[in-house]
Amino acid sequence: AYRTDEGQPWVLPVVKKVEQMIASDNSLNHEYLPILGLPEFRANASRIALGDDSPAIKEKRARSVQCLGGTGALRIGAEFLRRWYNGNNNTATPVYVSSPTWENHNSVFMDAGFKDIRTYHYWDAAKRGLNLQGLLNDMEQAPEFSIFILHACAHNPTGTDPTPEQWKQIAAVMKRRNLFPFFDSAYQGFASGSLDKDAWAVRYFVSEGFELFCAQSFSKNFGLYNERVGNLTVVGKDADGVQRVLSQMEKIVRTTWSNPPSQGARIVATTLSSPELFDEWKGNVKTMADRVLLMRSELRSRLEALGTPGTWNHITEQIGMFSFTGLNPKQVEYLVKEKHIYLMASGRINMCGLTTKNLDYVAKSIHEAVTKIQ
Amino acid sequence: SSWWSHVEMGPPDPILGVTEAYKRDTNSKKMNLGVGAYRDDNGKPYVLNCVRKAEAMIAAKKMDKEYLPIGGLADFTRASAELALGENSEAFKSGRYVTVQGISGTGSLRIGANFLQRFFKASRDVYLPKPSWGNHTPIFRDAGMQLQAYRYYDPKTCSLDFSGAMDDISKIPEKSIILLHACAHNPTGVDPRQEQWKELAALVKKRNLLVYFDMAYQGFASGDINRDAWAVRYFIEQGINIVLSQSFAKNMGLYGERAGAFTVICSDADEAKRVESQLKILIRPMYSNPPVNGARIASMILNTPDLRKEWLSEVKGMADRIISMRTQLVSNLKKEGSSKNWQHITDQIGMFCFTGLKPEQVERLIKEFSVYMTKDGRISVAGVTSGNVGYLAHAIHQVTK
Numbered sequence: 001a002y003r004t005d006e007g008q009p010w011v012l013p014v015v016k017k018v019e020q021m022i023a024s025d026n027s028l029n030h031e032y033l034p035i036l037g038l039p040e041f042r043a044n045a046s047r048i049a050l051g052d053d054s055p056a057i058k059e060k061r062a063r064s065v066q067c068l069g070g071t072g073a074l075r076i077g078a079e080f081l082r083r084w085y086n087g088n089n090n091t092a093t094p095v096y097v098s099s100p101t102w103e104n105h106n107s108v109f110m111d112a113g114f115k116d117i118r119t120y121h122y123w124d125a126a127k128r129g130l131n132l133q134g135l136l137n138d139m140e141q142a143p144e145f146s147i148f149i150l151h152a153c154a155h156n157p158t159g160t161d162p163t164p165e166q167w168k169q170i171a172a173v174m175k176r177r178n179l180f181p182f183f184d185s186a187y188q189g190f191a192s193g194s195l196d197k198d199a200w201a202v203r204y205f206v207s208e209g210f211e212l213f214c215a216q217s218f219s220k221n222f223g224l225y226n227e228r229v230g231n232l233t234v235v236g237k238d239a240d241g242v243q244r245v246l247s248q249m250e251k252i253v254r255t256t257w258s259n260p261p262s263q264g265a266r267i268v269a270t271t272l273s274s275p276e277l278f279d280e281w282k283g284n285v286k287t288m289a290d291r292v293l294l295m296r297s298e299l300r301s302r303l304e305a306l307g308t309p310g311t312w313n314h315i316t317e318q319i320g321m322f323s324f325t326g327l328n329p330k331q332v333e334y335l336v337k338e339k340h341i342y343l344m345a346s347g348r349i350n351m352c353g354l355t356t357k358n359l360d361y362v363a364k365s366i367h368e369a370v371t372k373i374q
Numbered sequence: 375s376s377w378w379s380h381v382e383m384g385p386p387d388p389i390l391g392v393t394e395a396y397k398r399d400t401n402s403k404k405m406n407l408g409v410g411a412y413r414d415d416n417g418k419p420y421v422l423n424c425v426r427k428a429e430a431m432i433a434a435k436k437m438d439k440e441y442l443p444i445g446g447l448a449d450f451t452r453a454s455a456e457l458a459l460g461e462n463s464e465a466f467k468s469g470r471y472v473t474v475q476g477i478s479g480t481g482s483l484r485i486g487a488n489f490l491q492r493f494f495k496a497s498r499d500v501y502l503p504k505p506s507w508g509n510h511t512p513i514f515r516d517a518g519m520q521l522q523a524y525r526y527y528d529p530k531t532c533s534l535d536f537s538g539a540m541d542d543i544s545k546i547p548e549k550s551i552i553l554l555h556a557c558a559h560n561p562t563g564v565d566p567r568q569e570q571w572k573e574l575a576a577l578v579k580k581r582n583l584l585v586y587f588d589m590a591y592q593g594f595a596s597g598d599i600n601r602d603a604w605a606v607r608y609f610i611e612q613g614i615n616i617v618l619s620q621s622f623a624k625n626m627g628l629y630g631e632r633a634g635a636f637t638v639i640c641s642d643a644d645e646a647k648r649v650e651s652q653l654k655i656l657i658r659p660m661y662s663n664p665p666v667n668g669a670r671i672a673s674m675i676l677n678t679p680d681l682r683k684e685w686l687s688e689v690k691g692m693a694d695r696i697i698s699m700r701t702q703l704v705s706n707l708k709k710e711g712s713s714k715n716w717q718h719i720t721d722q723i724g725m726f727c728f729t730g731l732k733p734e735q736v737e738r739l740i741k742e743f744s745v746y747m748t749k750d751g752r753i754s755v756a757g758v759t760s761g762n763v764g765y766l767a768h769a770i771h772q773v774t775k
Contacts, residue, residue, distance in 0.1 A: 247384035
């Protein structure tokens with residue numbers, strides 16, 4: 001979760017404002033939302049992902065389901081695909097997740113019934129970057145119609161994203177091999193500070209004519225973690241097909257949670273449908289993204305100034321909340337035990353944990369760990 | 375070509391269809407008796423005062439929006455368990471239970487269904503009363519269970535077929551799962567009497583069945599939360615370790631906030647901890663952690679003495695209004711000159727009433743009188759007001775005389 005420079009959680013100012021608006025609106029009640037969710041939320045959320053001028057939206061072949069966070073969107077998408085993709089109830093369709101990936105990806109697809117979950121090459125530990133060739137090879141070798149979980153931006157946990165040129169190569173292979181793109185978009189806006197930039201990959205795939213799913217989370221970019229605000233955007237070739245898809249997703253939703261929670265969707269819908277509030281929100285998002293970017297550049301410059309062995313440009317080349325530092329498990333253990341700096345055994349750090357007050361300490365500690373322990 | 379060419383159009387929701395048709399109707403006297411939500415005597419949705427107060431208190435605290443634990447808000451789950459089990463319950467006091475927050479009743483039922491599918495290896499069979507809430511069947515089916523039924527409603531008397539139920543239950547294979555509605559049976563409104571609950575408890579104990587209680591209307595049925603939870607508490611006292619799904623949609627009017635809970639009564643606190651760990655493993659790949667808003671409101675109400683008192687009186691108010699509409703409907707039918715026995719309308723309890731009307735009669739009610747209900751003759755008494763109960767009685771009399 002995001003933290004301020006004081007190390008505190010941050011409720012976005014625009015969210016506070018909108019919550020007060022909602023609280024004082026006596027015309028609002030707590031009635032059930034439709035099974036597929038709040039219509040104003042769904043439409044606006046998809047618009048954010050696909051762009052105002054998206055041909056898919058104009059042609060009514062992009063629709064969505066309000067879900068409980070990004071996890072809920074992934075799950076409903078997975079449950080649908082297991083029932084209706086590549087035949088009926090084809091649990092053997094391979095599902096590919098990046099190596100590494102958010103660990104819950106595996107469980108979501110497993111619990112949805114898929115029996116064959118594989119990894120595709122992604123992180124190159126030696127060069128601390130994307131193993132594009134490995135990734136493309138895996139796609140070439142993957143059985144036709146395999147499902148690929150792609151991180152739309154700010155890859156979790158590595159922070160390493162393909163460049164636009166690399167995305168183009170990925171898309172070309174996926175098109176030729178008939179692979180299904182399922183985007184996980186948990187950080188739109190939060191990664192670069194720009195909604196459009198962070199949605200570039202998803203929009204590129206849409207423009208290339210793909211049918212795809214995009215699981216959107218508003219936990220981070222709206223700071224609405226505990227309200228569980230998510231959206232599963234479905235892009236198809238034609239409006240009729242997408243309508244049928246949604247009618248089947250409705251059945252799945254009905255037996256999972258019946259209808260989604262109202263509070264978070266109202267906040268997002270109100271914000272996105274008002275030009276002033278929308279601008280205010282974009283400003284809040286940029287505040288968060290800029291702080292993370294600042295911490296990245298400050299950490300890197302300190303490590304380079306200290307002469308810490310190794311290269312540290314990956315700290316600023318990576319993007320989003322997380323960074324794969326490249327520290328090995330022993331070095332991590334040193335940081336945890338001796339320096340009380342908590343990070344994952346994988347060497348993943350949450351950049352949000354860095355503040356102007358602790359940057360020096362963290363940089364020095366990393367320096368110690370790397371010089372003392374190999 | 376598209377991946378979705380072979381995807382069939384899902385069937386339209388039967389209850390939604392009723393509301394859609396109602397909306398299109400231009401008759402000023404129209405009535406929507408399909409609605410599964412409480413309405414006040416003006417036919418409007420009702421936001422409880424205690425809910426508004428709780429919301430104001432919560433807003434003043436200026437809390438953050440950090441993720442809840444996977445199992446939900448602890449103050450909420452503890453209060454939910456205490457509400458269901460009773461503060462003096464041995465099971466509650468000893469801590470030999472686990473309660474996780476669920477997405478209202480449906481989500482709680484589904485967590486339980488998935489848990490049983492994964493950990494209750496003795497049987498795949500879930501026995502539902504005939505009839506049951508329409509969504510029970512697909513929930514358990516999607517969780518990987520099989521559905522069976524036991525006799526419950528007697529259409530001839532519009533009441534409980536107790537001997538049929540006991541007969542069927544006595545033949546259920548050992549270690550099967552049996553689902554019981556704790557109170558205000560949906561859709562019939564027919565509940566067992568306490569003596570009948572005692573016999574049912576003895577029988578399920580004898581047959582060694584796993585009991586799954588669905589309690590969606592605690593407080594809302596009789597107006598008394600303890601009375602409505604009597605069966606749940608009795609079963610536990612008899613040594614039956616039940617599993618339980620609770621909803622706060624109706625009794626707190628928190629429908630769209632999705633406040634609910636799933637409870638497993640265990641042998642001891644250690645077992646409860648192990649069960650909890652497995653429930654979390656099921657929840658995480660579904661939606662990671664539950665929504666905070668409804669749980670915070672419910673928790674504030676249950677844990678603040680003044681608010682809790684106010685809630686108890688408001689829930690009694692809702693229950694009383696429903697009971698009074700039942701009474702008025704019967705007396706209006708008599709006034710209309712109906713010679714039929716309508717006692718079941720006041721014998722039944724909760725939001726719903728199985729009128730006993732046949733499909734042809736329902737069709738006439740819809741077409742000739744713009745009174746909308748589901749084809750099985752089920753009405754939501756919540757949709758009846760003192761302003762329209764006379765019209766309803768008139769319409770029912772016309773199609774049944």
